[in-house]
Amino acid sequence: MNDNMLASFRERQQSAATETVYETQCPFCSMQCKKKVIEEKRAGRAKYRTIGMDNPTTKGRLCVKGKNAYQHAVHKDRITAPLIKYNGEFHKSSWEDALAVIKQNIQHLQTEHGSDAISVYGGGSLTNEEAYLLGKFARVGLGTKYVDYNGRFCMSSAASAGTKAFGLDRGLTNRIDQIADSKCIILAGTNVAECQPTFVPYLEEAKQNGSFIIVIDPRETDTSAMADLHLKIKPGHDKTLGRLLEKFIVQDHFVDNTFCRERTNGYEELLEELDVLQPEELCKEIGLTVQDVHEAAYRFGSAASGMIFTARGVEQQTDGHETVRHFLNLLLLTGKIGKYASGYGAITGQANGQGGREHGQKADQLPGYRSIENPEHRRYIADVWGVEESSLPEKGVSAYEMMERIEEEEIKGLILVGSNPVISNPNANLVDKALSSLSFMVAAEMFMTESAAYADVILPTTSYLENEGTLTNMEGRVTLREASRPPSGQSKHDWQIISEIAAVLGKGDFFSYDSAESIFNELRLASRGGKADYYGISYDRIRRESGVFWPCPSEESEGETTLFSQHFATDNGKAYFYYDGAASRETKKECTSEAYPLFITTGRTMNHYLTGEQTQRSSRLIAREFESFVYVHPETASSYGVRSGELVVLASKQGETTLRCSISEKIRTDTLFAPMHWGGTQNINKLIAGDLDPICRMPGFKRAAVSLRPYKSE
Template sequence: MNESMLASFRERQKTAAEETVYETQCPFCSMQCKKKVIEEKSSGRYRYKTIGMDNPTTKGRLCVKGKNAYQHAIHPERITSPLIKENGDFRKASWEEALNVIQQNVNALQTEHGSDSVSVYGGGSLTNEEAYLLGKFARVGLGTKYIDYNGRFCMSSAASASMKTFGLDRGLTNRLEEIPETKCIILAGTNVAECQPTFVPYLEQAKENGAFLIVIDPRETDTTALADLHLKIKPGNDRQLAQLLEKMVIEEQLQDETFCEERTSGYTELVESLREISVEEVCEDIGLTVQDIHEAAVRFGSANTGMIFTARGVEQQTDGHESVRHFLNLLLLTGKIGKRACGYGAITGQANGQGGREHGQKADQLPGYRSIENKEDREYIAHVWGVKEQELPEKGISAYEMMERMEQGEIKGLFLIGSNPVISNPNANLVRRALSSLSFMAAAEMFMTESASYADVILPTTSYLEDEGTLTNMEGRVTLREASRKPVGETKHDWQIISEIAAVLGKEKYFNYRSPEEVFNELRLASKGGKADYYGITYERIRKESGVFWPCSSEETVGEPILFSRSFATEDGKARLFYNKPSLEIKESVNETYPLYMTTGRTMNHYLSGAQTQKSSRLLAREFESFVYVHPDTARSYGIRPGELTVISSERGETLLRCSYSKHIRKDTLFAPMHWGGEQNINNLIDGKLDPVCRMPGFKRAAVSVRPYQKNS
């Protein structure tokens, strides 16, 4: 090879693409799709592509969010060094300086006002390890009772209903792979075609096998397009509908008497309570026909196998707990649980919405789904953590109630990790006032979110491509998210951030970890013997078996994919049928001032508060602003044209949205997504009233008015 050829070869070597492959899983919904992100560097420029990987849950499928999720991880607006606020503006700082500011402020607040003056607010996208550590940090690092997380607004209705009914809450009581064998499926308040698209092929396979699909939703969606029967209900009336379905199943003698007598309690009382219900009156109230409800009851009751799935449409109500319990009644009455192709599924929203509520970042909870109010549970966890039982704080309050305490001045400090409450909480104006009222706030964040902007210190955290850990998907399968990308700038993992804050507060000996696997091994021990028992699950097993179902009590046992085949997790082994009279009505009703219902939800292209998906140019190009769906007849009656800005008002405030005509929504109902902040924050309109059992707000029903926007009005 002569000199010129050699020089040309060396030049080609320099410009040849360098390829790096990151094996990971999507950071968004609870399907937790496995994927490869391939990074190619050529001529100094980077290109990326995403390929789905085979796995037991999604078989290599990806949706548009999963394909583009890498874009926020490489976004130039990522926070890559600690920030400290001075005179209203943020400046870069060292980790040492930022941690010292945190130490000084927390010590000062707790010395003057007590341990409970500082609070912790987490998120359902944190790994199991980080959710576990956050709970430990609150109770041991700070000694505060005030900890909760944004999953309160996602899964609390389903979780509390499952615990009361079955004695155990795990997203699905059986496996997703059984759906194609199911003969009748009810989807209540879920639009999986947009929110969990990789779930949909299971439904399509079931329909190909002859399944009858019933979808309950106040609007027509891509999911209702799959349905054999669409129950287009008025928002907020799911409890009444479920009761009618129960009543009709019994009247048609489609209940499984043997199952009810042998495996449930409360059957006689339930039957008696349903006699008082007037079918015609309730149908008129909820906006459905007797014929459609009767068909749904008969179809489900007479099917050999059946499954019921609930999601936010049913659960994000001020009677969400009772609504889910009545759907669980329907499942129990027909004996469709504890066997193949039968069961219940709470369609988890967030990436780790399931695992995030199992290991201690809820106000009333300790790891393994233990109760912080149970002395035996407290003693066990205190032993694992190396503290005295009496040193553990008592039960706290729910996420929204913490905001109220901040506004009132009782809570003076906040650690915020993995959440954006200004967007995700109801009554957003109160939340803004609450965060403004704090004496000190620290946040761990990737971007300058609406909530992080209130912080005094922001600590830069890693993305999902960089942060390894376990997550529990919607079917209760514990998965391992590998993360081989080098952290950007001075970013650190959330588990490291929590540990370093604990260390400067003098609690280093309780938070001395070198890897997420070390944290997980402590979590395993802390969960041992609890309802959510992870003790038999290890990183090695997860890699070998492509995920492990909990409960799994030892490394020799197989996790339980089908729950309740022999008994329920209650003291006597029987499921509890729910027959109490409905709680006092605390839902908003339409009136002369606010004559329309507003319901909220998600879209295909964005996720939660949009902090990550709106950093994706491809996703933002698909949907760059919020909107409101209005039936054309309704819009015309208020003088609103398609594409026109509109003002939506409630008793709490206003939001400014662009009108989109839709014949697929009820004339008395508006729909808007929840992914935007500022003037487009739909939660400006939502009431702060809470479900009396699970403390869920009523996101899915608000009384509103609508008018055209006038610039000078």
Template sequence: RLCMSAAASAASQTFGMDRGLTNSLSEVPFTKCIILAGTNIAECQPTIMPYFEKAKQNGAYIIAVDPRETATTKMADLHLKVKPGMDAALANGLLKVIIEEDFTDEAFIRERANGYNEVKEYVTSLKLEEIAEMTGVPSDQIQKAAAMFGKEESGMIFTARGVEQQTDGSATVRNFLNILIVTGKIGKVNSGYGAITGQGNGQGAREHGQKADQLPGYRMIENEEHRLHIARIWGIDEADLPRKGVSAYEMIEKINEGEITGMFLMCSNPIVSNPNANFVKKALKKLKFLVAVDMFVSETARLADLILPTSSYLEDEGTMTNLEGRVTLREASFSLPGEVKHDWQIICDIAKALGKGEHFSFQSAKEIFEELRVASRGGTADYYGITYDRLRKEGGILWPCPSIDHKGTKRLFETSFAHQDGKAAMVVVNNVPLVPKEQPCTDFPLYLTTGRIMSHYLTGVQTRKSSSLSARNFESFMEIHPETAKKYHIPDNTLVKIESRRGSIVVRSKWSATIRHDTIFVPFHWADSQNVNHLVSQDLDPTCKMPGFKVSAVKVHPIVELTSN
């Protein structure tokens, strides 16, 4: 809910299914034009950066959408320095130019898409000058980006948290998918969509039920046919399956209201990772019982009544599914130390203690995967044809893979989309989102946006314990344009207080001439008095329940006012 839900919901609604990449990574170096929307690959996912560098070497034209200049935007041919929160409107500007300048693929639209006429009617009614003013991107840059993407024979669009972690993140991604559809750049060689995943198994997790409305194989918990299928495999009565639950932040609200009184927390640190973090901490303290399963005593685990030590990366065995949908097998390198257990063993032991051990009688990760193969069979994310033996021989297999002799699916949607009628579903995305975003005002005059840096990972529970990584960034910081800093009397490299309507933090200033004048940036890896999520609103995307991490209104001032003699 805090990472992939916007992209997953958008792809499911548009294409009928969601896989991180519709193509394999091997096609990226050969595409002719790439749009990187809200993704800083060079610093956040550097292991896939060579694919994009190779594309650049091969002559691809790269367009980056980001309020900041980053190591990724420096690679781009065109940097659209968008105002925070205005990505959907920018996509409308690109669509307007593509349609009015006749860069569309009319045959593809006619044969393989629904909703085009409504989208065309809306975007052609807009004025490009007004979009330029709304987004902060000059109209000539919008025209150039649209023309470069529209006229090339192949193209790919990649999105990440920059456009997804907003209260209209799902709709924004859908609008970028509209661009792919009108240009016919989907389901073809070297053309498609990619949601850049921030975690090694982020794709696999969301395929197999780690959202409160899902069941394994991308089956849905409210679908009666899906419920019966899974109930049969699990050997339970369908009526014993729960109904749809609530999202991550909504769980915190229900804890605060007293509706949830106990929590089992596995390798998560919501006190740092969730928005409105002060409220989250107060709510978790109301729990009658909190169990934390983790390798470290995180900020949240400090509140736990019981901490269960779990295994590390090198001690684990099991499958992972990467951002392109490739299932791989990772063998364990070390045995378990002391009383440490694997996550799956802890779950099985708890099930046994609760009197449900017969449903959790697994003796290995492989046995669990064998059940998953059967449970996913016939579903959207079909793993049935994937086995440990095949993974050891072949190295990795892209799903869907419905049978043992199936080679896996390298490219989705070549002949049809996954909706019942085989067509993609375009949708009108309004310039003004349903959930209003905070705007700068007299009291809070600046935009705050957040993100990652190379040396740290997620809430920093692991990386902040590494002396070498901490030496690179031992404290949080605020990027601010020098002219903006001077306006608010903030010297470079000094402690500064940042305040929003929800709280305040203290970080060190870092002048950057490459960020927008109206925007500051703070990374999210630090806790306590440097936890930027103290400042972020609890407002959620109505479609996918993603918090709006990327847009907050704040004010800044130095801790110590400097005076001249």
């Protein structure tokens, strides 16, 4: 072959395209849409495209985030080697050196200050295997009681409410496809059209089948545009609305008395409490008309079937637990639970917000939804782990309270996996101060986030295209995310990182796994007999059946698709009504004042996810929405001298932030709205107080008192 022929051959070889297909799941919301990412390489350059895959939950649908999720996985800014901070600057290192630094510092701090000197902070996007392993690592690898995760800010109100009312917390009590046949649907504090777009076709089908849809939200959204009735409530008054709906349902005789007397506890006590409510006065207080509230009660009470979905709008309140309990009361009063097309759904936010809270990375939980305060539960898990029950730490504190303990210097060290607390926590200025005060911090991260920047060691972790594992979607279906793309650079899976840290601390025998599946098989055993029982689920079975519902106690069990048809998961098999007299307590909520005359509420947008760590590294998504904003009603804007497109300053007792003003008639005149995806000067959580729900420890993200003024540069 002469030189010309050889050159021509090489040119043809370089121009030939090679195609690789990665079957996976979207890393973002709890719908967990299945998809294929197709990588085409030509002449050394890669191009990508994404197509949806058929599956029982989303049927091949994808939203704009899911279509572009590959962009952060292949981004040039990914951390691909361990980093160690010297004199305030990060430098690349070997894994061996990074682990040696971690070992030295953790052992020193625990020797000097005790096991609880180190804390572990996880995330709701970790796989079930990694969430399980993180809880085990905290308690066995470190012996610390301080472990919690960012799902505390997402689902804790719904989780605690479902557990208290029904004895069990699973995202949906019914299969998601039953929504289409439900005759009345209440969407309380959820904007699914932007946050979970692939959920919306079920609502559209329900409307076509004659369903009456009620949306509860202080602002007009793409979701409220679908509604037959929009209750544009004042922020933070959802608990009162729930009580009023109960009042009208009882008053108008829509109660299923047989169901209430045979299958519930506390019915008579609730009736006594509702009897004294004054609807006219309370409706004025919450910013709604008696007619609208009465109609909502009539529509739900009279419907042959009904479902209620709650999300962060009503849950992220300092009385979020009680609020959700009152909405669950509506289901119990009308007997719309445990039946086809009737039930409850907590619209899970994070990819594995459901599974993440079931298997032990919460302060109060052990795998299988067991309680760390229950001696029998502790003994069972200790036996599975091969340790003495007495060696397991006691209950710790919630995620934000860990930040307070760090700021108080009770906690000296932090291991952060899959979260960005500087942006996601309330009272962000305190979190900044807390992380600055740490003696030692490790972060397992893909990118240099606002929180990772505080670390002394950063360990590079794999993306969703590279990291196999199970996740539990919104409806309680355990799915398997296949991941065949090779790890980027020296990055490792979170479960490998956890295991390697445990090994250098002398606990390697408890963490000797060779795959995610081997961890899952231990998780199955650890969950066996618990309320979140995964024992009958295996990787092979998930592949065969496209996901399996829990509880699934044996390989012969089909998994329960409609919960509570015969009995509830409580001690006596009956559900529990909630009435304020049962546990009356004062709930601290911010009120407006002369200094802070407006309310602000926060939320998500279509184009971004959580703290933006991933979506803001997508060129297509950041082009759609490259900065934060605040919605201001035209009348409010005029009163405060602010104009659309200009910067404004929002201030509260906790701090201030600067955002772009967007004039909108879709928000109440007394309320502002801003998304929570940005950090720095745009971090909206600088305005949010650290007050917590007394039951579930949820912060009050959805209501803060603020001032508004035009921005003036110095």
